[in-house]
Amino acid sequence: MLQNLSAAVEKTCHQHRGCLRKRAEEETAAEVAEVPEGIPMLLPPAELPRTQIIERTRHRYEDIHRLLEKRWTISAIARRLNLDRKTVRRFRDTDLDQLLVSARERRPNGVLEAFKTYLNTRFTEAQGQVSGTRLFLEIQARGYRGSRQVVRKHLAALRAGTAEPVRADIPSPRKITSWIMRPRETLTESQDERLLQVRLACPDITRACDLARAFADLVRLQRGYLLLEWIRQAEQDAPKPMKGFAGFLRQDLDAVTAGLTLPWSSGAVEGNVNRVKTLKRAMYGRASFELLRTRILTQS
Template sequence: MLQNLSAAVEKTCHQHRDFLRKRAEEETVTEAPEPPPMLSPPAELPRTQIIERTRHRYEDIHRLLEKRWTISAIARRLNLDRKTVRRFRDTALDELLASARERRPNGVLEPFKAYLNARFTETQGQASGTQLFLEIQGRGYRGSRQVVRKHLAALRAGTAEPVRADIPSARKITSWIMRPRETLTESQEERLLQVRLACPDITRACDLARAFADMLRHQRGYLLLEWIQQAEQDAPKPMKGFAGFLRQDLDAVTAGLTLPWSSGVVEGNVNRVKTLKRAMYGRASFELLR
């Protein structure tokens, strides 16, 4: 049950990552209301591999759609999932490109861009690339000098991308929520608090998840129905789905949260047998017996 609950919490966090990102960007703008001109967003998206792949995939899918190909046929032709084909069919290209841009992995320079931008502004663009390279190298930078020079050139040309907000992943937020509070470090508690303050839905999911975990660990099954009613009333959609799943087998779940007995041993042995069967699949022959 905790695994299903964790999946619902992670899905909730994933659905609200854009909200967290926007809130972080708003706070950044509030702290620096007059950013220098060189930090403005570029006029067009950078020609990175993931953006170009997204653009070409969009063109291929819509070209086949114009030929009246079905979703399944396009998926087979392009070796894609049908859900992916539908998303490219129903979503505007600009939105897909923006999403692809957000999925780009952080480069080796990304953690140091904020410092470089601040130093560049402080020196009015007069700081040398070698000097700034040595400064961030002392702060832990392990990349090449050429990467730093390229970023400084983009700053001078006014085409540098804004520093992306440091948003924890949905899985990391979920781990902070599902773990007992006493096992979290001070920095983890602080970051989780920031996430909770930024998004009411994640806050609600966090409160419900912790209440359910506490109910499970202390065998308080008599509180289950009340928990389900609260979740169905105002919880995010994934948490409502988890509550509905529990309601379908309410008596069994209540017993599992109340009684000291568990089918975990049986389930473990079943899983072990299935693992052995998978490992032996296709190998049972006379040659193996020799």
């Protein structure tokens, strides 16, 4: 149940990632507004670089929408382009700009990524008249462990106006989900602060977080008598994935209530079943039933 709950929370975080991006952009805009007047803004333009994943996303979007205009079905497009139907549906329902931003965010962070904001600010303050060696020494004192050549390359891109925009530090849906699903006392001060910022940025993620933690308490403390009230609250004002999870629980309400109330568990039985299946698959087509029986009995 906790695994299914975790999947619903992660899906909610995926769906409302735009809230986090919007808040990060607002904070970036506020930082830009603090730059003193008279200093030209020489920061890189908000244009995505032409990387392989960006170009592939563009071409895939064009191919899918070209076939959609010809009234092809989702399944037919998936077979034609050798894609999963979920991928085709996502490209159909999502704007190209959002897809490109998502593709860019999947690129791994470089060693310079955490220092780009500082470099861009210093570059702007000096109106471009600053040496790469000096900036390299400054960020090295702040913990940079990369090469000097990487810094010079970034400054050259700033002067040419071709540098990538600094990516907002947005935690991934999986990371947010891990913060929500873990017991609150196990989070570090930094993780708790970042989760608070996420909650402030999106009311739907906040609601999912509150419901998830309440349900986790039901499981850990075996308070099955509160399950029906939890389901009602989730069905009333929760994000769609959480409502789906609540509906799943309602379909088998008696069994779930018993699981959250009684001390017994089928975990031992399930473990033995998985063990037998593992042995059976390992021997499939290569041994007799008698050998399978012997192995199961000797490993019991």
